[in-house]
Amino acid sequence: MNSKTKKAYLLNAVAVFLVYIVFLTLIRFKVLSNYFGGVIILTCIMMIMALSLNIVAGFLGEMALGHAAFMAIGAYLSGFTSIAIMNAFPTAPALLVLIFSSLVGGVAAGIAGIAIGTPSLRLRGDYLGIVTIGFGEIVRIFFINFDPLGGAQGLKGIPRLTNLSYAYWITVLVVFLIFTLGVSKYGRAIMSIREDEIASEASGIPTTRVKVMAFTISSFFAGIGGSLYAHYQGYIDPDKFQFMFSIEMFVIVVLGGLGSLTGSILSAIVLTVLPELLRGFAQYRLLIYSLALVIMMIFRPQGMLGRTEFSLYHLIYVLTNKREPYKKGSIDGGKSS
Amino acid sequence: MKLFFQQVINGLNSGSIYALIAIGYTLVYGILKLINFAHGEIMMFGAYFSFIAAATMDMPFWFVIIFSMGLSAILGMLVEFVAYRPLRQAPRLSALITAIGVSMFLQNVSLMVFGADPKVMPRIFPNVVFNIFGIEISSITLITIGLSVFFMILLELFISHTKQGRAMRAVSENQDAAILMGINVNRTVSITFLIGSALGALGGILYSTAYTNIAPTMGTMPGLKAFVAAVLGGIGSVPGAMLGGFLIGMIENMSKAYISTTWADAIVFLILIIVLLFKPTGILGKDIKEKV
Numbered sequence: 001m002n003s004k005t006k007k008a009y010l011l012n013a014v015a016v017f018l019v020y021i022v023f024l025t026l027i028r029f030k031v032l033s034n035y036f037g038g039v040i041i042l043t044c045i046m047m048i049m050a051l052s053l054n055i056v057a058g059f060l061g062e063m064a065l066g067h068a069a070f071m072a073i074g075a076y077l078s079g080f081t082s083i084a085i086m087n088a089f090p091t092a093p094a095l096l097v098l099i100f101s102s103l104v105g106g107v108a109a110g111i112a113g114i115a116i117g118t119p120s121l122r123l124r125g126d127y128l129g130i131v132t133i134g135f136g137e138i139v140r141i142f143f144i145n146f147d148p149l150g151g152a153q154g155l156k157g158i159p160r161l162t163n164l165s166y167a168y169w170i171t172v173l174v175v176f177l178i179f180t181l182g183v184s185k186y187g188r189a190i191m192s193i194r195e196d197e198i199a200s201e202a203s204g205i206p207t208t209r210v211k212v213m214a215f216t217i218s219s220f221f222a223g224i225g226g227s228l229y230a231h232y233q234g235y236i237d238p239d240k241f242q243f244m245f246s247i248e249m250f251v252i253v254v255l256g257g258l259g260s261l262t263g264s265i266l267s268a269i270v271l272t273v274l275p276e277l278l279r280g281f282a283q284y285r286l287l288i289y290s291l292a293l294v295i296m297m298i299f300r301p302q303g304m305l306g307r308t309e310f311s312l313y314h315l316i317y318v319l320t321n322k323r324e325p326y327k328k329g330s331i332d333g334g335k336s337s
Numbered sequence: 338m339k340l341f342f343q344q345v346i347n348g349l350n351s352g353s354i355y356a357l358i359a360i361g362y363t364l365v366y367g368i369l370k371l372i373n374f375a376h377g378e379i380m381m382f383g384a385y386f387s388f389i390a391a392a393t394m395d396m397p398f399w400f401v402i403i404f405s406m407g408l409s410a411i412l413g414m415l416v417e418f419v420a421y422r423p424l425r426q427a428p429r430l431s432a433l434i435t436a437i438g439v440s441m442f443l444q445n446v447s448l449m450v451f452g453a454d455p456k457v458m459p460r461i462f463p464n465v466v467f468n469i470f471g472i473e474i475s476s477i478t479l480i481t482i483g484l485s486v487f488f489m490i491l492l493e494l495f496i497s498h499t500k501q502g503r504a505m506r507a508v509s510e511n512q513d514a515a516i517l518m519g520i521n522v523n524r525t526v527s528i529t530f531l532i533g534s535a536l537g538a539l540g541g542i543l544y545s546t547a548y549t550n551i552a553p554t555m556g557t558m559p560g561l562k563a564f565v566a567a568v569l570g571g572i573g574s575v576p577g578a579m580l581g582g583f584l585i586g587m588i589e590n591m592s593k594a595y596i597s598t599t600w601a602d603a604i605v606f607l608i609l610i611i612v613l614l615f616k617p618t619g620i621l622g623k624d625i626k627e628k629v
Binding site for chain 1: 370372374423424427428431432434435437440441442444445446449557561564565568572599600602606607610614617
């Protein structure tokens with residue numbers, strides 16, 4: 001790690017702390033309502049979902065339209081686990097329970113990812129999209145009909161362990177992990193398949209295994225997101241995880257820019273906060289949202305950030321020195337669209 | 338045995354509706370390689386148009402059908418012109434997201450214009466129940482199957498025997514070569530949307546007469562299933578869409594009757610997945626070899 005990267009990491013860590021403290025004080029002094037605190041938690045969850053989907057949709061370049069299914073698996077399994085733990089040890093520390101049950105949910109979603117990814121990743125493009133839609137619907141119908149986990153009524157009585165701090169720091173951790181995945185050799189292997197599957201196979205990358213691995217990692221983090229969601233809502237409604245919800249996540253990723261993690265973060269914020277801000281317009285809300293989507297795609301089809309990454313270090317360097325320190329802080333070496 | 342034949346009739350009934358809607362998906366996909374997510378909403382608008390014609394204007398049924406199909410065809414062409422045409426050269430994913438946006442937009446427009454409460458579709462066809470060897474067949478079922486088959490034959494004749502139909506096949510085969518042969522691609526795409534939307538609207542009319550309910554969200558689920566039908570039959574192929582539609586209708590009704598009502602949708606998707614895993618291009622789809 002050279003000094004530049006070190007500085008950049010330090011800078012980002014400071015920024016993350018500052019944002020956290022700002023939000024905490026704003027809510028403490030009632031500048032922002034508790035309701036807005038809830039919006040921040042939901043934004044964090046959507047960020048995790050979008051970033052995890054970006055591993056498959058952006059890094060691997062495949063259409064996965066069943067991401068809500070993995071979120072559902074994570075939500076149900078983690079909710080079930082934490083209910084069981086809380087019944088057995090009512091005094092267990094909240095954070096530990098949350099982390100443990102999130103891991104259970106994540107691992108369950110990851111296993112489901114292996115089970116679904118192994119057969120379906122033989123397909124490509126639209127067909128993979130259809131198969132993932134199909135799996136998503138099957139998972140949803142399974143939970144509707146599976147009475148031990150609440151059936152159509154949904155799973156109730158999940159301890160509400162997710163609060164602003166936990167959601168924020170878990171999201172920061174997930175963001176960090178996925179960023180490091182992006183610059184690791186595994187991340188590069190995934191991206192090489194996106195660029196040219198045959199060439200990367202010729203270079204000795206076990207493409208099938210790497211694809212399934214990407215799919216599994218993606219579903220693992222989706223399970224974590226689902227766990228946070230379950231512990232924030234306190235109950236799970238299987239109807240939440242409809243096909244349109246998967247589509248919503250996919251829209252976030254494409255709108256942010258496929259393969260751009262900061263783009264996903266940005267667009268998760270915009271697309272979660274914007275509908276909340278439009279609540280005043282009530283019935284025009286979704287109309288404006290969908291219109292914005294169409295207009296955005298017509299005028300900027302590559303998404304907000306395209307494939308480039310936003311870098312704080314780079315921004316500050318440009319602002320102070322007025323020249324570029326290195327080529328834009330992009331994960332794929334500045335090969336922006 | 339009686340139950341079985343009853344289910345075959347029911348399967349043909351819903352299958353012909355799915356087939357009509359699936360044709361719209363397959364035509365558009367064949368030409369633009371775009372999953373037109375807004376197609377389910379066109380179908381929903383078709384149902385609403387027919388509701389307007391039937392409930393407020395009190396028109397005979399042939400007029401209701403022509404009115405609704407005509408307006409929906411214009412709507413479909415408008416959607417293509419405004420939302421998809423600017424993205425013809427853009428990455429396919431952007432067009433897909435636009436289609437999702439248009440779908441949400443149309444759903445919310447109908448929510449605002451027609452309201453959220455479901456409307457009850459007036460009876461536009463006479464409902465007489467025939468009893469043939471103990472199997473009950475309502476006239477609505479017969480009309481549904483008859484109208485669908487009639488329009489499918491019409492479409493098949495159009496595609497295989499007219500100049501415009503040949504242009505459609507040419508554009509879906511190779512767009513650049515079609516341009517060089519002097520085919521007006523934009524017009525062909527418009528006509529594709531016109532035909533697809535009109536047939537989708539017919540599907541919407543028949544769907545709403547079968548289930549008597551019209552709501553802004555009614556297009557999503559049949560739209561998704563019709564799309565599944567198109568993929569099952571081999572997306573891009575018109576006979577494939579028809580076959581897929583009838584298959585999906587059959588599978589759905591059979592699993593409702595013999596296995597479980599609540600699992601029926603899951604079974605439909607499971608069969609789709611199994612078929613795609615063994616024949617990735619669908620039943621009647623053409624294999625495309627990947628070149629190095």
